[in-house]
Amino acid sequence: GQQVMQIPQYQHVQEGEDFTTYCNSSTTLSNIQWYKQRPGGHPVFLIQLVKSGEVKKQKRLTFQFGEAKKNSSLHITATQTTDVGTYFCAGHLGYSTLTFGKGTMLLVSP
Amino acid sequence: EAQVTQNPRYLITVTGKKLTVTCSQNMNHEYMSWYRQDPGLGLRQIYYSMNVEVTDKGDVPEGYKVSRKEKRNFPLILESPSPNQTSLYFCASSSGTVRDTQYFGPGTRLTVL
16 A cells, blocks of 8 residues: 655664654655654654755754655754654645654664 | 643553543644554554544554544544554644644553453
């Protein structure tokens, strides 16, 4: 069935290193959302991308939406321990449903 | 404070004993949904509701029921829970449609023995 694939599943970095997670869909997405879930917490909305080729920045976080609207990425520059958590992408494959990727768990060592 | 609340936060029950997990939002949101989160599987949508009295199945609806009698409440009902429904459950709401920002509740950790 239609899916949103996310890689890597897990990444462990040293504080100060960069981090990137990738999201791919087999079908064109109308838009894509990114969420962050801290350990023991609930998903919290980060951003939504709508336009082909769109790039948005939030401080050290850079989000991109592919030209074909089938892939997206989240890049964190110079990670900090506060970046620890699981990052999910979510795409609208159906009219009223939201399909989440399986998430990338980020661990940052000081 | 704008929020989505869920109760209970933790529940341990036995197979076959009916239970309800409540979800309430105070943001006058039209769209509400339930997800389950399992290790390695991410978040999967169980049911969603686009408005009062309008509900529909998500990706994994088997074994669950929902109702939307009021705009603010969207309870999740397990008529006969089974161990494979042991999971972390999240309720979420958004202002208009699923395309808007999803606001998640704190989660309910359910264990079915």
